[in-house]
Amino acid sequence: MPEEFDFLIAGAGFAGAVLAERLSSQLGKSCLVVERRDHVGGNSCDFYDRAGILLHRYGPHYFRTNSDRVKDYLSQFTDWHLVEYKILSWTLQPAWRRRARKRSASWPPFHHKKRPDQMPRKFARNSPS
DSSP states (O other): OOSOOSEEEEOOSHHHHHHHHHHHHHHOOOEEEEOSSSSSSGGGOEEEOTTSOEEETTSOOOOOOSOHHHHHHHTTTOOOOOOOOOOOOOOSSOHHHHTOSSOOTTSSSSOTTSOGGGSOTTTOTTOOO
């Protein structure tokens, strides 16, 4: 192992792994990737248990893209498992909107800090129908 590297990359998740691969394969640079966890791949880490069942350490992960270029690039490093899924429920407010600082006038349909007695009955928790 060389004592000097062109790049030090902190983290072997998706971003760190792709950055190291691109710098090395496309620019011929040497990279030292450091990772505090005992695996690479970030939160998409999975493993087989003793019974041979594939488990996801941090919960299931699904990859979706419309880009053949991205899919072809990633296919160099992994096999794919075709998964079909249905959305069986929905919420009034997507998780990514909950932390938004600037809210549009039309979303959410009611302010989240209103008391249940101020909300429409179908949205209020623990309210009589």
